[in-house]
Amino acid sequence: MTGPRDDGGRDNWPRTNGARDHGPTTNGARERGRPGADSADRALDDALALANGPRPASPAARPPSTDPLVVALGHEPGHRSPATPAPRHQAAAVSWPEARRIARRAGGRLDARALPLGEDLLGMALARDLLALTDLPPFDSSAMDGWAVAGTGPWRLKGQVLAGQQRSADALLSGHAVRIATGAVLPPGTTAVLRSEYGSIRRGTDGEWLHVPAPHPAPRPGQEIRRRGQECRGGDDLLPAGTVVTPAVLGLAAAAGHDELVVTMRPRVEILVLGDELLDHGPPRAGRVRDALGPMLPPWLRGLGADVTSVRRLVDDADVLRAAVAASTADLVVTTGGTAGGPVDHVHPVLAALGARLLVDGVAVRPGHPMLLAELPAGALLAGLPGNPLAAVAGVLTLVAPVLRTLAGRPVPAPYAAPLTADVTGHPVDTRLVPVVFDDESAARPLHFTGPAMLRGLAAADGMAVIPPGGARAGQETAVLDTGALAPAWGSGM
Numbered sequence: 001m002t003g004p005r006d007d008g009g010r011d012n013w014p015r016t017n018g019a020r021d022h023g024p025t026t027n028g029a030r031e032r033g034r035p036g037a038d039s040a041d042r043a044l045d046d047a048l049a050l051a052n053g054p055r056p057a058s059p060a061a062r063p064p065s066t067d068p069l070v071v072a073l074g075h076e077p078g079h080r081s082p083a084t085p086a087p088r089h090q091a092a093a094v095s096w097p098e099a100r101r102i103a104r105r106a107g108g109r110l111d112a113r114a115l116p117l118g119e120d121l122l123g124m125a126l127a128r129d130l131l132a133l134t135d136l137p138p139f140d141s142s143a144m145d146g147w148a149v150a151g152t153g154p155w156r157l158k159g160q161v162l163a164g165q166q167r168s169a170d171a172l173l174s175g176h177a178v179r180i181a182t183g184a185v186l187p188p189g190t191t192a193v194l195r196s197e198y199g200s201i202r203r204g205t206d207g208e209w210l211h212v213p214a215p216h217p218a219p220r221p222g223q224e225i226r227r228r229g230q231e232c233r234g235g236d237d238l239l240p241a242g243t244v245v246t247p248a249v250l251g252l253a254a255a256a257g258h259d260e261l262v263v264t265m266r267p268r269v270e271i272l273v274l275g276d277e278l279l280d281h282g283p284p285r286a287g288r289v290r291d292a293l294g295p296m297l298p299p300w301l302r303g304l305g306a307d308v309t310s311v312r313r314l315v316d317d318a319d320v321l322r323a324a325v326a327a328s329t330a331d332l333v334v335t336t337g338g339t340a341g342g343p344v345d346h347v348h349p350v351l352a353a354l355g356a357r358l359l360v361d362g363v364a365v366r367p368g369h370p371m372l373l374a375e376l377p378a379g380a381l382l383a384g385l386p387g388n389p390l391a392a393v394a395g396v397l398t399l400v401a402p403v404l405r406t407l408a409g410r411p412v413p414a415p416y417a418a419p420l421t422a423d424v425t426g427h428p429v430d431t432r433l434v435p436v437v438f439d440d441e442s443a444a445r446p447l448h449f450t451g452p453a454m455l456r457g458l459a460a461a462d463g464m465a466v467i468p469p470g471g472a473r474a475g476q477e478t479a480v481l482d483t484g485a486l487a488p489a490w491g492s493g494m
Contacts, residue, residue, distance in 0.1 A: 093362035093363055094360060094362070094363060094364065095363075095364050095431070096363055096364060096398060096430075096431040096466075099360050099363040099373075099398050099399060100398060100399075102359050102360050102373065103360070103373055103398070103399045103400075103402035103403045103406075104402040104403075104405070104406050104412070105406065106359055106373060106375065106381055106403055106406070107331070107332075107381055107403055107406050107407050108406070108407075109127075109264055109406065109407065110264055110265045110266075110267060110407050110408065110409070111264070111265050112127030112128070112262050112263065112264050112265070113127075113262070113263065113265055114260045114261070114262045115260055116259065116260050117250060117253055117254060117258060117259055117260055118250075119250075121245045121261055121263055122246065122247070122250070123244060123245065123302075123303075124244070124245050124263040124264060124265075124266060124305070124408070125242050125243065125244050125245070125263060125264045125305070125409040125410045126239060126240070126241050126242060126245065126249075126261065126262070126263060126264075126409075127241055127264045127409055128262045129237050129238075129240055130238045130239040130249075130252070130253060130256070130258075131235060131236065131237060131238065131256075132232045132233065132234055132235060132236045132257070133234060133256055133257030133258060134256065134257045135228050135232065135233050135234050136229065136230075136231040136255060136256060137226045137227070137228055137229070137230065137231065138228065139185050139186075139228050140185070140190075140225060140226065140227055140228050141183050141184060141185055142181065142182055142183065142186060142193045142225065143193065143224045143225060143226045144182055144196070144224045145181055145195070146179075146180060146194050146196040146198070146224065147177045147178065147179055147180060147194045147199055147210055148172065148177060148178050148190040148192075148193055149172075149177040149190070149191060149192055149193070149194055149210070149219060150172035150174050150175065150177070150189045150190055150191050151174030151175050151176075151191060152175075153175075153177075153210060153211060153212055153218060154175075154202075154210060154211045155175055155176055155177035155209065155210045156175060156176050156177070156206075156207055156208070156210075157176075157177055157179070157201065157207065157209065157210055158177075158207075159178050159179070160178055160179035160180065160181075161178055161180045161185065161186075163181045163182065163183040163184045164183075164184075165184060165185070170187060171187060171188040171189045172187045172188070172190055173189065174189075177194070177210045180193065186225065191219075191221050191222075192219035192220060192221055192222060192224065192225065193219065193223060193224035193225055194219045194223075194224070195224055198212060198216040198219075199211070199212060200212070200213045232256070238252060238256060239252070241409070242409055242410060242411040244305075244410060245261065245263065264407075264408055264409030265408075266305060266306060266307040266408060267306050267332055267403075267407035267408055268306075268307050268309050268329070268331045269301055269306040269308050269332045269333075269334060269404075270308075270309055270310050270311075270312070270330035270333050270334070271294075271297055271298060271308060271310070271311045271312070271334045271335075271336070272314055272321070272324055272325070272334070272335045273293055273294045273311065273312065273313045273314065273335075273336050273337070274313075274314050274315075274316060274335060274336060274338045274346075274347075274387070275291070275313075275316060275336075275337050275338075275387060276316045276344075277289060278290070278291040278313065280294070280313070292389045292455060293336045293385075293387075293389060293392055294313060296389070296455075297311070297334065297336070297392070297396070298311055300483075301396075301400065304396075304400070304401055304404045304405075305404055305405070305408040305410060306332070306404050309330055312324065316344040317346070318349060318350055321335075321338070321346050321347070321350050322350045322353060325351075325354060325376070325382065326354060328380065330380060331380055331381070331407055332381050332383060332400070332404070332407065333376070333381070333382040333383070334382075334383050334385060334400060335347055335382065335383070335384045335385065336385045336386075336387055336392055337385075337386065337387030338384070338387070339370040339371060339384040339385070339386055339387075340370045340386070347384045348372075351372075351374050351382065351384075354376060354377060355377045356374040356375060356376050356377065357374060357375045358372060358373075358374050359375060360372055360373040363398055363399075364429060364430040364431060365394055365398060365431045365433060366394075366427050366430050366432050366452075367388065367391035367394050367433070367450075367451070367452035368385075368386050368390075368391040368392070368393075368394030368395050368398065368433070368452070369386075369430065370384075370386050370391075371383070371384060371385055371386060371391075371394070371395035371398065371399055373399050381403055383399050383400050383403065385399075385400070386452070388452040388453040389452075389453060389455045389458075390452050390454055390455060390457075390458055391452040391453075393458060393464075393483070394433045394464075397433065397464060397481050397483070413482075416463075416479065416480050417477045417478065417479055417480065418436075418442060418443055418465075418477065418478070419443045419474075419475050419476065419478075420436075420443070420444050420446065420465065420472055420474055420475065420476055420477075420478060421443045421444065421445040421446070421474060422445065422446055422474050423472070423473050423474050424446050424465070424467050424471055426467050426468060426469055426470045426472065427469060428469060428470065430469060431466060431467065431468060431469065432466075432467035432471075433465070433467070433481070434446050434447070434450055434464065434465045434467055435447045435450055435461035435463075435464055435465075436461060436462060436463055436464070436465045436480060437460060437461055437462045438462045438463075444462075444463070444465050444480055446465065447460060447461055458483075461483070462480075463480040463481055463482050463483065464480065464481040465478050465479070465481075466478055466479040466481065
């Protein structure tokens, strides 16, 4: 947190988060466009106009929003109508949905690379559809330990077939059976598999015979058999590009014959924590406070798919900040603090001196309205987060998460809506992001300790509810953002 110079959404109101690219890049550069121009592209043009110039003369002509959260809510939280003038100090702020749209399209999907199958791929996104290299199962096999039988019983036993056995078993004649292990190739002529607990062996002068004692029924034709190709055929499309690699995806890829996967590289992120008043150990003292963002942001951004290359604490000095930003080789630079207009808030002057292009300069959201997003001259992006912890988290959900999703080639998750258990006071013109916890009925209960400098509510939260201007009533459904801090999002459209 950075104190009064960067309020991160300080106000007097009650306290109570890319479309998929097609195919990997091949030229070593980011993809900066997609084929076709759809309504989302036109909506982006409007958003950029709102961020960098006058409002369109005819807001009614604006195409319907394609933001999943807007579709789920039926309105754009934080979107001001022309009849509702923005407060003077927020004249440049864009609405919360507009900021998210701009962030989603600010960058392009990073390079794709074929990497060996393994844990290092977890959290990365497929850059190509995952195709089956073989039929699954690749051959007719037994689904159980037991006996492969041909025809009706009783069956004369002869031999056994084990999983992984290379030599093909002899064909079964009607009335014969062989002991078989789960996963073993079925001998030609097999009509069913009798599981081991359902059979009984009797010895006679002419050998061993397999019976099915009461009350077990005789096996039906095809019973306990895994037929070749019943899960997929070679060449089938198993998963689309953009799918996040999970342990199950690794398992499916291996089963389908892959030794490597073509994935989008992780965005490299450098975090610059600004502030003379920050301590890195011990309790707050002598007018100084502990740095909460330095420990919190790196694992959070890694959970969102980033490769955090470094975390640096910088003093409040414009030259120091300028040198750090200019020297960064990251795809995304994230700064904390210094985004407002105080005497030591240097982010705006430094960006201007470097020739950066502001894409978002203030967002109509509480907490966190002084956040910004800029494109640096070399093409990298910089997200300036407020210094107050909860306000910075609002900046992550609003700007950083959509940027990372686009860079990493991840799809936009489906929105999640939940009814509120209590009234939530709203800001007159801005969206509010409020920590909530789900009850046993999957309703969202608003939490306390939601001031911009507070983390107590967030630490206990299951997600962040999107509260439209004017507030929301108990029972009203609202979008809920998953924070995505420790694991892949459960589908909240962050």
